[in-house]
Amino acid sequence: MLENENISSMYARFNDIINALKGLGKVYINHELVSKILRCLPKSWEPKVTATKEANDLSTLPLEYLLGSLMTHELRMSDQVMNEPKKKTIALKASKDKESDEDKDEM
Numbered sequence: 001m002l003e004n005e006n007i008s009s010m011y012a013r014f015n016d017i018i019n020a021l022k023g024l025g026k027v028y029i030n031h032e033l034v035s036k037i038l039r040c041l042p043k044s045w046e047p048k049v050t051a052t053k054e055a056n057d058l059s060t061l062p063l064e065y066l067l068g069s070l071m072t073h074e075l076r077m078s079d080q081v082m083n084e085p086k087k088k089t090i091a092l093k094a095s096k097d098k099e100s101d102e103d104k105d106e107m
Contacts, residue, residue: 001040001041001042003042006074007067007070007071007074008071010040011037011067014036014037014040018033030061030062030063031058031059031061033063034058034061034063034066035058037063037066037067037070038052038053038058038066041070045073048070048073052066052069
């Protein structure tokens with residue numbers, strides 16, 4: 001999956017590749033397709049991938065169910081990013097005052 005690519009466009013590219021391979025005689029079973037999609041997700045999706053693998057039997061998990069689950073997760077992630085309060089950053093600059101240095105010398 002490319003950076004900043006959504007699940008729908010990733011699946012469209014994936015489907016194009018699978019269809020081209022099917023034309024060349026290579027046929028994948030559902031389990032192989034599910035595994036390949038889970039493997040191609042970026043590192044930020046690792047918690048979702050792990051949860052999906054542990055909660056479901058990948059050999060019987062329908063591809064449509066996986067895609068629906070991934071799209072739902074993608075929407076939740078984008079909602080969280082949109083609802084996060086913007087952080088304000090402040091930079092402080094320190095300056096040295098000559099008078100305070102002279103006062104210290106007098107003491």
